[in-house]
Amino acid sequence: MQSTALCDNVLQDFQVFMYVLEVGEKDYSLNGIELILSTEIVKANLASKTLTSATGATFTYDILIIATGSTVVQLSDFGVQGADSNNIFYLREIDDADRLVAAIQAKKDGKAVIVGGGYIGLELGAALQINNLDVTMVYPEPWCMPRLFTAGIAAFYEGYYANKGIKIVKGTVAVGFDSDANGDVIAVRLKDGRVLEADIVVVGVGGRPLTSLFKGQVAEDKGGIKVRLNDLIICPC
Ligand SMILES: Cc1cc2nc3c(=O)[nH]c(=O)nc-3n(C[C@H](O)[C@H](O)[C@H](O)COP(=O)(O)OP(=O)(O)OC[C@H]3O[C@@H](n4cnc5c(N)ncnc54)[C@H](O)[C@@H]3O)c2cc1C
Known part of the structure; x- marks a missing residue:
């Protein structure tokens, strides 16, 4: 674990939450997980189960977990x-x-x-x-x-x-x-x-949940994506 370098005695609470978990790429590959960094998904087609990145790469999936977080x-x-x-x-x-x-x-x-x-x-x-x-x-x-x-x-x-x-x-x-x-x-x-x-x-x-990628493709509720068991999971914290 490594803490962020904020000033002493400033935003102490915030620092506690901003610990960065360092996991090496090797740890992912050893466990059969492909880790693709510095890649933003700019288009999601849930019907064809296809994601497209900013550089034009496409990814297909069987199960999609949406964990895009939120904006202030x-x-x-x-x-x-x-x-x-x-x-x-x-x-x-x-x-x-x-x-x-x-x-x-x-x-x-x-x-x-x-x-x-x-x-x-x-x-x-x-x-x-x-x-x-x-x-x-x-x-x-x-x-x-x-x-x-x-x-x-x-x-x-x-x-x-x-x-x-x-x-x-x-x-x-x-x-x-x-x-x-x-x-x-x-x-x-x-x-x-x-x-x-x-x-x-x-x-x-x-x-506010970052859900614009999925607009019109999923049911929405209370500003986020409506969770349907066995279908989509989102945690818009
Ligand atoms: C100041 C502060 C203090 C907090 N304190 C606490 C606390 O004490 N306890 C607590 O439980 N929670 C706390 N939270 C909330 C906590 O940070 C969030 O609940 C948590 O980060 C949500 O995790 P997440 O994985 O859903 O989203 P995030 O951590 O926001 O992660 C979203 C990820 O999705 C990526 N992403 C987004 N869009 C795309 C895209 N189009 N393509 C590819 N990647 C994308 C982002 O780059 C990011 O990596 C705090 C938040 C803040 C701001």
């Missing part, structure tokens, strides 16, 4: 005003983490607003607080991680965060961002009329 939902997808300002971050790829680390170092002791009260929001709220930013979290639900936590469990975490100095604003959403002449974010505007000063904004409002 961005506020600009919904036309939120100012959502493309500088220093508004998402966390999905290592590059995203590197950019965020650079901003944390550049905005020492500044104000951070976290949009979203899920895993990413909670983890990044903690990471920014540890790095001495003045953190405010905003989410519309009555408590954090509402799909997983009961009110009681959430109250424990929210109390823990409050004791660390993290402010939590619930029951409203970010509807816009103000920026300065350089395009750097300076404030988050909330639906309830409040305005939060911000040097850094981190948005964690969910992911």
Whole structure:
């Protein structure tokens, strides 16, 4: 196992999840698995059971496992005003983490607003607080991680965060961002009329399954591919 090289004491939680499992190509071939790297599938024909790569190579299969992952939902997808300002971050790829680390170092002791009260929001709220930013979290639900936590469990975490100095604003959403002449974010505007000063904004409002390759060829449900046992399996986490 080898960890990513992020700064000390920064995004500690994130680092834990970004361990890279090093498996040699030899290990695959020894087990009868053909490993084809640096290859993007750009076309899938489920009727003929054929996949086509960006370089035009074709692959046929008997069983297809779709494990293409997901992409981050961005506020600009919904036309939120100012959502493309500088220093508004998402966390999905290592590059995203590197950019965020650079901003944390550049905005020492500044104000951070976290949009979203899920895993990413909670983890990044903690990471920014540890790095001495003045953190405010905003989410519309009555408590954090509402799909997983009961009110009681959430109250424990929210109390823990409050004791660390993290402010939590619930029951409203970010509807816009103000920026300065350089395009750097300076404030988050909330639906309830409040305005939060911000040097850094981190948005964690969910992911979207990467299923475009299969559009029109599979039944869809809740933004992903509908799972039918003995047919398709997808894990759009
Ligand atoms: C910051 C962060 C923290 C997280 N923390 C946790 C955690 O603590 N615990 C947890 O369980 N989960 C965590 N997750 C979620 C976890 O990363 C995902 O659940 C997991 O990566 C999903 O695995 P996957 O294989 O479905 O998709 P991915 O890991 O996204 O893998 C998808 C793969 O498909 C490839 N691919 C996509 N399209 C194509 C194509 N057209 N052709 C060929 N290849 C393609 C991609 O290149 C990639 O290799 C975290 C995620 C993030 C962003």
